[in-house]
Amino acid sequence: MSETCRVDSLNERPVQEIENESPRIPEISAQKSESTTHQKTLRRIVCNSVKIVIFSNRLNLLLPLGPLAIIVERLTNHHGWVFTLSLLGIMPLAERLGYATEQLAFYSGDTVGGLLNATFGNATELIISIYALKRGMTRVVQLSLLGSILSNMLLVLGCAFFGGGIVFNKKEQVFNKGTATVNAGLLLMAVMGLLFPAVLHYTHTEVHFGSSELALSRFSSCIMLVAYAAYLFFQLNSQRSLYLSLNEEEGDHGNSIEDDESPDISKWESVIWLAIMTALISVLSEYLVGAIEGASTSWKMPVSFISVILLPLVGNAAEHASAVMFAMKDKLDISLGVAIGSSTQISMFVIPLCVIIGWIMGHPLDLNFQLFETATLFLTIIVVVLLLQEGTSNYFKGLMLILCYLIVAASFFVHADPSY
Known part of the structure; x- marks a missing residue:
């Protein structure tokens, strides 16, 4: 049991x-x-x-040229080829940086979208400038940033006006004059910051020779950074209603046309791609900057032309593509936010920031961009301000800006910079 x-x-x-x-x-x-x-x-x-x-854009066929530039530099040290390959290798990266920014802009309004495009579009210029500062190439920093402003204001904006005017040739495209006017004022303030150190230098009226000019540049840089921060607060917060694009205003009144566009990738995918592209551009920028002087010798081309014309063409690839695309979709406010906003950001934020970074690094960088360069910038701003005062655009205005850029490019091709 x-x-x-x-x-x-x-x-x-x-x-x-x-x-x-x-x-x-x-x-x-x-x-x-x-x-x-x-x-x-x-x-x-x-x-x-x-x-x-990666695979949806034909320009990405140039991506292998970036690693090839690194290989050529390690094996041959031929600066001409290294510069060319690095220049071409950065172009698709800068364009994809703009694409990721454009995708991120879908999740914000036109105003914030234009600011995002301008900010990340200038990441290439800032990275190149920091590597140039590390090497003590302060003149390359000055010239490349000046070239970015000229390229955005003349070439990028000109192509946007021209492309939009060709597509919409039966009507006159309009944009918000309030934003354009404030940006123009900030650009003129930037010219003041660049002009006074140059005048102080060429009139030999410094109180302490060799140090007053640098001290004035650093003080002006801090003021310009404060002014730009106040502008961002003013634009995005306290007076945002004054800076709504015409598309946003129509949307608020229920008069906007239905737009079938939607983002191709999610917000977090856009952020991740922005980080990846920025890191890759950073790697190639080091090789690009290191080969500038060697490329100038091998190509028999002035360093000023390479810095003012060729380098900004790479850095502005993102702005160029997005500004023209938005203008051809009759979103001219975003185009202006990209082109003029980018110029404003470089002159009021990137240049003063580089002065502060150079101060920290021990590589003095001042705001004396020399007389020829400062005069070129001043005349460019005057031309652009006069064309923007009506608040309208057409293909003829775009053609005028493009032709002005060709004159500027030819001028720097025959200009011998005294620093080299």
């Missing part, structure tokens, strides 16, 4: 354990299937994102 009870208890125990464990088996299998599904979804998102960002 006792043996029978013992056998029964032994038989019952496994059954109870099986009954207790049996509900856990579906839970574990469900968790595994969930994890597998999540991995597959994540893999599909990554593959789709890479396909859209």
Whole structure:
């Protein structure tokens, strides 16, 4: 009898354990299937994102030239080829940086979208300038940033006006004059910051020769940074209603035309791609800056022309593409936010920031851009301000700006910079 009870208890125990464990088996299998599904979804998102960002643009055929530039530099040290390959390799990266910014701008309004495009579009110029400062090439920093302002105001804005005017040749495109006027005022303030150190230098009226000019540049840089911060607060917060684009105003009144456009990638994908492209541009910029002087010698071309014309063409690839595209979609406020906003940001933020960074690094950088360069900037701003005062654009205004840029390019090709 006792043996029978013992056998029964032994038989019952496994059954109870099986009954207790049996509900856990579906839970574990469900968790595994969930994890597998999540991995597959994540893999599909990554593959789709890479396909859209990398393989959807023909300009990305130039991407292998970046690694090739590094190989050529390590094996041959031929500066002409290294500069050319780095220049071409950065172009698709800068364009994709603009694409990712454009995708991120879908999740914000036109005003913030233009600011995002200007900010990340200038990341290339800022990275190149920091590497040039590390090498003590302060003149290259000055010339490349000056070239970025000239390129944005004349070439980028001119192509945007021209492209939009060709597509919408039956009507006159309009934009918000309030934003353009304030940007023009900030650009003139930037000219003041650049003009006074140059005048102080050429009139030989410094109180302390060699130090007053630098001290004035650093003080003016701090003031310009404060002014730009106040402008951002004014534009995006306290007086935002004054800077709504015409598209946003029509949308608020219910008169906007339905737009079928939607972002190709998500917000977080855009942020990740922005970080990746910025890191790759940073790597190539070091090789690009290191080969500038060697390329000037091998090409028999002035460093000033390379710095003012060629370098900004690469850095402004993102602005160029996005500004023209938005203008051809009749979103001229974003185009102005990209082109004029980018020039304002370089003159009021990037240049003063580089002066402060050079101060920290021990490589003095002042705001004396020399007489020829400062006069070129001043005349460019005057021309652009006069063309923007009506608040309208057409293809002829765009053509005028493009032709002005060709004159500027020819001038720097025959200009011998005294620093070299």
